[in-house]
Amino acid sequence: MTGIIALYIFMLAAFTGYEVISRVPVILHTPLMSGSNFVHGIVLVGAMVALGGAHTPLEKTIGVIGVLLAAGNAVGGYVVTERMLEMFKSSGARKGPKAGGSH
């Protein structure tokens, strides 16, 4: 990938992110922040590659920490986002049990 192509990708991705979010209702701000938090969990593949190419003990140690943290970001981000979004239902979808959720 040449530098200029990378810059094009950067620019287009930036516009895409802005467009995708620009019409989002307030009620989804927290799940969406959580969802985008999950998406940057893609850092996991970078951490894998970095550790995969590490040689010295120092590099390996930092690499392991990187993979550990990245996996936490990806998995944790997914779990909490999924839990939050699971709860979003309209009144139409709730005609069943009326008592709502209790503990």
Next chain:
Amino acid sequence: MEPDVLSRETLIQASYLVTAALFILGLKRMSSPVTARSGILWAGAGMLVATLVSFLYPGMTNYELIVPAMFAGGALAWWSGKRVAMTDMPQMIALYNGMGGGAAAAIAAVELYRGENTGYATSTLAVVGGIIGSVSFSGSAIAFGKLQGLITKSIRFSGQQIFNMLLLLAALVLGAMVAFNFNATPPVITAFFALALLLGLTMTLPIGGADMPVVISLYNALTGLAVAFEGFVLNNAAMIIAGTVVGSAGTLLTQLMAKAMNRGLGNVLFSGFGDTGGEAAAGDVTGSLKPIEASDVGVMMAFASKVIIVPGYGMAVAQAQHKIWELCQLLIDRGVTVKFAIHPVAGRMPGHMNVLLAEAGVPYDLISDLDEINSEFETADVALIIGANDVVNPVARNDKSSPIYGMPILNADKAKNVIVIKRGKGAGFSGIENALFYLDNTRMLYGDAQKAGAELIQAIKAVG
């Protein structure tokens, strides 16, 4: 290159393309309540594809380290993410976000320590991603500590901003030395990362808990950027695209939040909240606090035609959302129109209240945000404020000396009756007295929101 290596490379790149598309489509679906649920599944599928295919990288070693580290980190996060209470969501997001920033910084560190000269552009990007990732890592850790109640004080000292600027400058100088390979010895690289981590701490410590939504959102965007920069370093298109999308989406989200609080982002980051004018504002409040019994409130609401509920952080602390919804259902059964009014920064994250209400089972079409609901307060018989404070304080409209002057607020004071459920007589998070509490049409129902909710339910049932 051998044919096998070539086709593997093609497979990896093609899979990353699919991943990037799934991420963008997933985020798009997450921005509407109807499709939101499927959005995270799409994005999750993308992540799975990218992770699996990355094992195929030609020349990868250390599998015996990669796999256990992945499972350990993943399992811990899975366990904690499943267990955390909905009210504690903001700090968990801060924590996971910080982990991503830390991972980006770790990638930068591995690449820089390895020191294979791949050109100044690449090493500069590694350094920039490293500093951003480090700040996001340590800053998010502080945000977590503050929201979790581990750090209760906002540490401020005179000259703090100058100290932070000097710290940033020093980190940048060391970073430039590393990037341009000028005496880039391992100790210099270590010092660079140490300074960047310290900067995240000193930047975040003085920021008050009320501003944490904005800060978490900002660090989320920063982590995205750091991931994108490390993506350039590793020549990884999936990281560049995903990181940049999150970076720009997160920046927009941060701006929306800062705007809702009527404060510039710089103001949130570089000025302690309530440092100016708070005391002058407190002196202007006249009148007295007028308490009321739950039974009287029950009667008032049972015979109202329209009730608007304004939840705040107090509802989250008391875990009162289930009780409140039970209360609302009783009212709805009696034919009362019930609506929830959510201020954009109520709670500790944008949409924090919506998540809690959704957990309790409140349909999202009963929930309105500030612009939709503000004209309706005039026609409401009762506005029930549950643990909200600054977001309904009318001084934001008319007292220029108040630190929250100009912040858009919910016009709860326009309702015929205002009932405030509140634990004690203390001021809100910003430390400002709330003029709403002293108005003639306001009554105070003292107590924990959970307990008050239960009492109100009894009171309405007693009406019959």
